[in-house]
Amino acid sequence: MLKAGALYFAVISAFLIAVICASLIMIAAYYRESYLRELRRVRLERNMDSSVAYVLKHQGPLGMDSVTLDLLGAETDSVSISNRYWGIFECPVISAFVSRDTIKKSFLIGMDTRMDTLALYLSDEDRPLSVSGDTRVKGDAQVPKSGMRKSYVENRPYSGYKLVYGKILESGRTLSPLSGDMIEALEKELDKDVSAMEVLPGQNMDVSFFGPEKVFSVPLAGEVTGELSGQVVLYSDTSVFITRAAKLNNVVVYAHSITVEEGFEGNCQLFARDSIIVGDKVVLHYPSVLGLVAKEKTVDQARILVGKDVSIAGMVFSYEPKRSALQTMISLSEKTRVEGEVYSTGLIKLGKEVSVEGKTSCNRFIMQTPTTLYENFLVDVTLNRRARDRHYLSSPLFEAKGQQKRILKWLN
Known part of the structure; x- marks a missing residue:
């Protein structure tokens, strides 16, 4: 048991x-x-x-x-x-x-766009391009049939031993066109009715790209002062003033005119109908954009004015559907540096010691001294295609043969 x-x-x-x-x-x-x-x-x-x-x-x-x-x-x-x-x-x-x-x-x-070796494209308006002082064009250049020449400006000769440190090619009568689909998309955004939009609140915000975008109209005062990051779009049917206190990251702004205060630093895409004015010592990180899309009939000259000692990593462009008497103008003041592309369907005005590390395209260059206005003169400027970072990626707005799509930036 x-x-x-x-x-x-x-x-x-x-x-x-x-x-x-x-x-x-x-x-x-x-x-x-x-x-x-x-x-x-x-x-x-x-x-x-x-x-x-x-x-x-x-x-x-x-x-x-x-x-x-x-x-x-x-x-x-x-x-x-x-x-x-x-x-x-x-x-x-x-x-x-x-x-x-x-x-x-x-x-x-x-x-x-690594296959594009052009540092300079100047439309053929039957005028030669003159270089003076410490100007350097490094990369290939497409210029009018009348060619390039050395010149004296303010009693200073051209100091280089070559006109172009690359190939000299002949340009056409017009610039390479921009993407029609993208220009149409930008025009729709610039012409949007802002009356029904929510007004930009005062608090800071960070909006993920995995959800719906946040769309706001800028208040009547027109000032942007807060911290905005991610999928945020701002609209105005008048003007926008971005203060130096604002912190923008990946934000897109559409307005008739935009002003960026001196000392601002950020990453944004700014698009306007009439004007974009950038103050001195502004820093715009890659891939920032300054874009002017003018209407066919304008009373005043549509323009982008960039102050002194400004650093832009990205693209600066102006567009008008038909060449007008007052062509669009991009003005880069003294000691400004652009790493990327500058494209104008009209004029580009370059101050002394301006540097464009990439590609510059326009119908005509102008330069202003205290006594004289020069056309198609480059004085003490550097247009250096070879200095652009090999990892730089452009926008499909600038159509070109042989372009390959790449990932520019991961988003959250």
Whole structure:
């Protein structure tokens, strides 16, 4: 006959064995779930990489509507791609999902223009281009058939031993056109009715690119003073004044005229109908944009005026649909540095010691001294295509052959 202690020992042993077996089953289930989760994660990342490659290989702009793709045709690898313009860049948002697991990525698309070796393009208006002082053009140059020549300005000769440190080619009567689709998109944004928009609140905000964009009209005072980051768009049917206290990151602004206060530093895309005025010692980080899109009939000259000792990493451009008597003008004051592109369908006015590390295109250069206005003269300026960072990416606004899409910037 068994003692009661033996039965008690048997029950305890059975209980411990049950606990151990249950723990082993739970551990096995946990590791199985972790393994399956890791497989889904790897699969999602693979699908995301495939989707990014698909977007970058797609020729021309992607459709502006959201599309869902079954990558392998097995209805198990699905991605959703939505695309829109963010200023003058394409901005896709990609979602890859398997069951309830999803990963998202958003980025700006830029154009690889390393094959474009031009430092200077000057439309042929039957006028030669004159260089004087310490001017240097490094890279290829397309100039009028009448060519380039050395000249004296303020009793100073040209100090270089070559007119162009690269090839000299003949230019055409007009500039290379800008993207019609993108110009049309910019014009729609600039002509939007702001009356129904929410007025920009006083608090700071950071808006993710994975959700809906935040759209505001600028208050009647026209001042922007807060910290704005991410998917924020500001509109005004009059003027906007960006103070030096403002902190803008990835923000886009559309207005009739925009003024940036001296000492401001940030990253933004500014588009105007009439004028953009940038104060002295402003720093605009890559990929910032100053864009002037003038209407066909304007009373005053549409222009971009950039102050002294300004640093711009990005693009400065002006556009008008037809050449007017008062052509658009981009004015870069003394010691200003642009790393990127300067493009004007009209005039470019360069102060002394201006440096453009990239490409400069216009119909005509002008230079003002206390006594004389010079046309198609370059004096003490540097146009250096070779100095531009090899990782620099342009915008599809500037159409060119052989461009390749690349990821310009990841967004949150």
